[in-house]
Amino acid sequence: MNGEPLLAQYVPGTGLLHRLDARSKSVAVALLTADVLHASWPLEVCGLALLAVLGIRLAGIGARQVWRSLRPLFFLVAFSALMNLLSVPGDPAWRLGPLTVTRAGLLTALETLTRIPVLILTASILVWTTPPGALIDGMTAAARPLARLGRAGTALQDLALFAGLALRFLPMVHESFHRVRIARLARGIDLEGGPAWVRWRNLAELIIPWLIDVFRRADAVAIGLAARGYRRGTVRTPWQIRRWSAADYLLVGIGLLVTLWVWRRELFPAPPL
Amino acid sequence: MLALYDATVVFGDNDRSVPALRGVRFEAPKGQWTAVVGRNGSGKSTLLLALAGMVPLQEGVLTVDGRPAGDPQETVAKAVRLVTSRPEHQIVGATPREDIAFGLQNMGLPRPEIERRVRSALQAFDLEPVADVPVHRLSGGQLQRLALAGAWAAKPEWILLDEPTAMLDPDHQDQVLRLLDGLRRSGTGIIHTTHFLEEIDWADAVYLMEAGQVFPLGSPAEIRIQWERLESAGFPKPWKWRIADAVRLAGVNRPVDGRTPWSALAAHLAGADLIDGPPETSAPQAPPDTPAAGPEPLGPSSRRSGARDSGPPVAAIRKLEVGQGRLHVGECDIRAGLTAVLGASGAGKSTFLYTLLGLMPSVRGVYAAFGGEPYRSREALARLRAHAAMALQFPEQQFFAPTVYDDIAYPLLRRNLDPREVDRRVRETADMLEIESLLNRSPFSLSFGEQRRAALAGVLALEPTLAALDEPFAGLDPAGRAHLAGLIREWATEHGAAVLVATHHIDELLEFADEWMVIHRSRLAARGSLADCAAAFRPWASEDPEGWARLILAAAGRRTAVPAPPGPSPPAGAANRKEGGEHP
Ligand SMILES: Nc1ncnc2c1ncn2[C@@H]1O[C@H](COP(=O)(O)OP(=O)(O)OP(=O)(O)O)[C@@H](O)[C@H]1O
Ligand SMILES: [Mg+2]
Numbered sequence: 001m002n003g004e005p006l007l008a009q010y011v012p013g014t015g016l017l018h019r020l021d022a023r024s025k026s027v028a029v030a031l032l033t034a035d036v037l038h039a040s041w042p043l044e045v046c047g048l049a050l051l052a053v054l055g056i057r058l059a060g061i062g063a064r065q066v067w068r069s070l071r072p073l074f075f076l077v078a079f080s081a082l083m084n085l086l087s088v089p090g091d092p093a094w095r096l097g098p099l100t101v102t103r104a105g106l107l108t109a110l111e112t113l114t115r116i117p118v119l120i121l122t123a124s125i126l127v128w129t130t131p132p133g134a135l136i137d138g139m140t141a142a143a144r145p146l147a148r149l150g151r152a153g154t155a156l157q158d159l160a161l162f163a164g165l166a167l168r169f170l171p172m173v174h175e176s177f178h179r180v181r182i183a184r185l186a187r188g189i190d191l192e193g194g195p196a197w198v199r200w201r202n203l204a205e206l207i208i209p210w211l212i213d214v215f216r217r218a219d220a221v222a223i224g225l226a227a228r229g230y231r232r233g234t235v236r237t238p239w240q241i242r243r244w245s246a247a248d249y250l251l252v253g254i255g256l257l258v259t260l261w262v263w264r265r266e267l268f269p270a271p272p273l
Numbered sequence: 274m275l276a277l278y279d280a281t282v283v284f285g286d287n288d289r290s291v292p293a294l295r296g297v298r299f300e301a302p303k304g305q306w307t308a309v310v311g312r313n314g315s316g317k318s319t320l321l322l323a324l325a326g327m328v329p330l331q332e333g334v335l336t337v338d339g340r341p342a343g344d345p346q347e348t349v350a351k352a353v354r355l356v357t358s359r360p361e362h363q364i365v366g367a368t369p370r371e372d373i374a375f376g377l378q379n380m381g382l383p384r385p386e387i388e389r390r391v392r393s394a395l396q397a398f399d400l401e402p403v404a405d406v407p408v409h410r411l412s413g414g415q416l417q418r419l420a421l422a423g424a425w426a427a428k429p430e431w432i433l434l435d436e437p438t439a440m441l442d443p444d445h446q447d448q449v450l451r452l453l454d455g456l457r458r459s460g461t462g463i464i465h466t467t468h469f470l471e472e473i474d475w476a477d478a479v480y481l482m483e484a485g486q487v488f489p490l491g492s493p494a495e496i497r498i499q500w501e502r503l504e505s506a507g508f509p510k511p512w513k514w515r516i517a518d519a520v521r522l523a524g525v526n527r528p529v530d531g532r533t534p535w536s537a538l539a540a541h542l543a544g545a546d547l548i549d550g551p552p553e554t555s556a557p558q559a560p561p562d563t564p565a566a567g568p569e570p571l572g573p574s575s576r577r578s579g580a581r582d583s584g585p586p587v588a589a590i591r592k593l594e595v596g597q598g599r600l601h602v603g604e605c606d607i608r609a610g611l612t613a614v615l616g617a618s619g620a621g622k623s624t625f626l627y628t629l630l631g632l633m634p635s636v637r638g639v640y641a642a643f644g645g646e647p648y649r650s651r652e653a654l655a656r657l658r659a660h661a662a663m664a665l666q667f668p669e670q671q672f673f674a675p676t677v678y679d680d681i682a683y684p685l686l687r688r689n690l691d692p693r694e695v696d697r698r699v700r701e702t703a704d705m706l707e708i709e710s711l712l713n714r715s716p717f718s719l720s721f722g723e724q725r726r727a728a729l730a731g732v733l734a735l736e737p738t739l740a741a742l743d744e745p746f747a748g749l750d751p752a753g754r755a756h757l758a759g760l761i762r763e764w765a766t767e768h769g770a771a772v773l774v775a776t777h778h779i780d781e782l783l784e785f786a787d788e789w790m791v792i793h794r795s796r797l798a799a800r801g802s803l804a805d806c807a808a809a810f811r812p813w814a815s816e817d818p819e820g821w822a823r824l825i826l827a828a829a830g831r832r833t834a835v836p837a838p839p840g841p842s843p844p845a846g847a848a849n850r851k852e853g854g855e856h857p
Binding site: 009010012131132133134137165167168171172175179180182183185186187188189190193208209212213216217220221223224225226227228229230231234235236237238239240 | 322325327350354355356357359361362363364365366367368371374375376377378379380381382383384387388405406407409423427627630632655658659661662663664665668670671672673683684687688731732735737741
């Protein structure tokens with residue numbers, strides 16, 4: 001089937017970022033996403049955007065792939081930008097019938113249109129360049145000292161595993177929806193024609209069979225996991241972890257420096273005069 | 274010895290809690306191959322789960338080498354690995370390398386050891402070329418091998434396999450069985466359930482399951498002698514065995530059985546001058562026409578003539594390219610009757626059916642059906658949708674309505690048909706597929722075979738002129754397959770419709786198909802009668818010798834002297850129902 005997954009999937013490669021350890025990438029990306037949320041608009045956000053673009057180039061991800069990944073979210077972002085555009089109060093800039101666009105609204109909309117994509121891109125770089133297993137193992141390794149302490153530690157490991165598995169099975173969930181759709185078409189049910197409300201109803205009617213299918217598969221996966229010798233609370237060997245190279249330290253260093261810069265006012269408040 | 278004694282398993286459904294295992298005694302020695310056969314729902318999967326310590330036993334014990342498996346079941350977890358029937362649900366890594374490591378990480382092995390075992394598993398199961406390919410891009414055969422590799426890498430003493438060949442075409446089936454044979458020789462115990470009876474020739478001991486009970490049948494040789502036991506349990510003799518019998522009767526002095534490759538069986542019969550020789554030794558174009566002799570016909574007892582009187586085609590294809598080279602079809606007319614679409618997995622059978630249904634996004638060339646070109650005009654596409662329908666593989670996975678009746682009626686109601694007409698169609702179709710007594714049940718409560726028939730009814734109730742069924746026999750037991758094939762044949766005749774059935778296995782449709790198509794490496798390579806197909810497929814014989822051997826064996830069986838009985842005459846209404854379908 002044409003089931004190339006859209007979102008948050010590993011893209012095999014051998015670029016610099018692919019070769020780094022999952023832990024250094026996770027730390028850097030965690031820092032940078034916090035920075036994107038906090039950065040002032042427009043200069044700092046644009047600077048972080050540049051950084052994200054640089055990262056994508058380093059990862060060797062093509063523009064097409066980037067667009068394909070963002071497309072499903074694009075409408076969401078555009079929609080929220082539109083809502084901002086029309087709802088933020090302030091000095092009216094233009095009037096179009098009952099709609100008023102304010103300067104402040106325009107700025108907020110522009111901000112939404114930049115900040116959220118930068119956020120998504122930054123986080124995506126991690127999943128594009130790191131197989132889910134490596135992410136799981138990275139988190140497992142980080143949580144390992146805790147695992148020796150008991151319950152809470154192993155619970156953290158299980159959590160890491162399930163987060164990783166969710167990524168792994170995303171294509172399956174996507175494929176499942178695709179199959180439900182095709183099965184409907186194959187039974188002569190037109191999903192495309194008709195006025196908008198009919199199409200929405202058609203879409204809504206796909207959801208129940210889709211959920212049934214996803215739950216059925218989740219059951220099967222649970223049995224599959226047990227068959228692979230996984231029990232809750234198993235202390236697993238982290239496998240895909242690497243000794244940190246200079247590049248790993250450099251990456252975390254950059255992340256720290258950027259963070260220091262973005263949070264400079266909070267970290268080093270100007271002494272009151 | 275991995276063993277169950279007096280084991281009873283009841284699934285906790287208080288209103289209809291029938292035990293899935295009843296007082297089972299089962300013993301699997303190390304280093305031996307134990308095969309388990311039984312009809313759908315007889316409890317084979319449950320038996321494997323019990324042996325893997327994955328379902329609690331209401332009664333009885335599970336022992337490993339004579340010691341009862343303890344409560345945390347450490348012993349079982351170490352000694353036994355289960356490969357469930359759908360590999361995609363137990364493959365948890367994003368790539369084969371990651372996936373094999375997953376099981377080893379669970380065992381807490383040190384990293385260098387994991388590294389070493391992953392490497393040797395990739396090598397042993399021929400997965401090195403795809404070691405870092407995302408698993409959703411692997412073929413069914415590769416997934417199955419990966420699931421096996423994951424189990425093997427854990428170095429268990431027993432590997433339990435639930436229908437490991439169900440999703441595979443006969444060539445990959447052979448490959449997987451050969452791998453298992455290697456494992457047995459290295460001392461691993463194999464326990465394997467199957468719906469393909471010829472596979473039991475690989476086993477040392479065979480068990481039959483019936484309604485939760487297990488009966489030892491002895492060795493494959495003993496089973497041949499007391500065949501009645503299996504026959505009374507509803508198992509027809511596998512086609513491969515009948516061909517092996519023909520080889521023996523032809524006086525070929527070589528051991529042949531269910532393990533013998535198809536190409537070897539064909540070569541033996543060719544050596545005895547019963548069928549044409551392998552392609553190297555004969556002219557590429559000559560259609561095979563030496564009729565096969567031998568006391569028992571190779572093919573089924575009743576057969577229809579391969580050639581078909583040509584009515585107007587329901588649909589026609591001229592020089593079609595689908596996707597970017599996903600499928601090429603030169604020239605092909607789809608006519609009323611039952612057409613079997615053969616081909617290895619990944620050859621493009623499903624793509625072919627999707628194409629006929631107007632479901633492919635990009636198509637170049639001519640596809641004409643119902644008086645228009647569905648890929649060129651929306652109007653024609655709508656007409657195609659109204660007259661064609663398809664059942665995807667595992668159609669029962671699409672159930673969603675509270676009753677079987679509602680599920681079948683759903684697309685009919687969506688077409689705004691008169692409720693009385695809807696009722697008529699639902700009941701008639703249910704009657705034909707022998708599920709009329711189940712219409713008010715929840716589809717989720719049916720047995721596997723019933724579910725399959727109910728799901729197919731949901732497609733056939735549309736009374737399509739062009740019906741496509743993708744692998745309708747997958748996962749059914751042998752009796753269920755034969756039964757369903759007969760029902761589909763009957764439906765096709767009654768409705769005068771064109772029914773295309775994609776399948777891995779020739780033998781299921783030997784008695785029933787009017788026409789055959791072979792898809793080979795994204796190309797419609799041959800079509801017509803079996804003999805036509807065998808002749809047309811000859812140029813590709815060296816690329817797929819096993820596939821070619823099956824074709825030529827089937828063709829030989831069909832052309833044995835007995836004339837075909839006249840098929841049921843088409844009903845009067847059939848001609849009127851056929852719409853459009855002019856040549857482009
Ligand atoms: N999780 C479950 N909950 C309730 N009933 C179950 C469950 N699993 C199996 N059963 C029931 O137990 C019986 C045996 O099922 P099982 O799957 O073991 O049969 P099988 O021989 O493997 O069938 P198939 O050939 O279709 O794979 C059936 O009646 C089935 O409906
Ligand atoms: Mg089963």
